[in-house]
Amino acid sequence: MMIALGILSVTAFAAPVPKAIKMQYDGIEKSMRKLNVDDFATYMSEDFVAIDPKGHKQLKSDFIKGVREIFADAKSANPMAELKGSKMHAGMVNVMFDFHLTVMMKNGGKITVHEIGTDTWRKVGGKWLCCKTVDKSLKVKMPPSMNGK
Numbered sequence: 001m002m003i004a005l006g007i008l009s010v011t012a013f014a015a016p017v018p019k020a021i022k023m024q025y026d027g028i029e030k031s032m033r034k035l036n037v038d039d040f041a042t043y044m045s046e047d048f049v050a051i052d053p054k055g056h057k058q059l060k061s062d063f064i065k066g067v068r069e070i071f072a073d074a075k076s077a078n079p080m081a082e083l084k085g086s087k088m089h090a091g092m093v094n095v096m097f098d099f100h101l102t103v104m105m106k107n108g109g110k111i112t113v114h115e116i117g118t119d120t121w122r123k124v125g126g127k128w129l130c131c132k133t134v135d136k137s138l139k140v141k142m143p144p145s146m147n148g149k
Helices: 002-012 019-033 037-041 062-072
Strands: 042-050 057-059 074-089 092-105 110-124 127-141
Touching: 019 037, 019 074, 019 092, 019 127, 037 062, 042 062, 057 062, 062 074
Parallel strands: 042 127
Antiparallel strands: 042 057, 074 092, 092 110, 110 127
16 A cells, blocks of 8 residues: 555656746755855745644745855855655646755854755745655754754
8 A cells, every 4th residue: 555655656656847947946956055145035926835744834034044044154054955746726836845955164164954845836926836845754964053943
């Protein structure tokens, strides 16, 4: 039974990711490499919500605040998103992803993030924006000096 469910979940996202959305991921990665949080935020709708593996929700403003806090002390960021497939529904596109991020801090520390989940994209004013991220797995390793932040 579990094998059948696994096969169904993979085939449900078997369609390739639309080129316009791939370009959005490229833009997100570029913004992150430049540590440009304001540009990064433009890829999300105003009603964006992130849902962690435990079901806790975070609104766009809080999500961006957290990214801004990390990037304020960062020297560089190296993001890499592997897009696993997509599924269209009701004018939206769900994209399954496997995301890795390494952030080198100015003080020599390092933050690593490994996130597996699904982003939901919809067109807003003619532009594809991410309106929801649901994480299946989220692992963040921070230097001891930042664990209290």
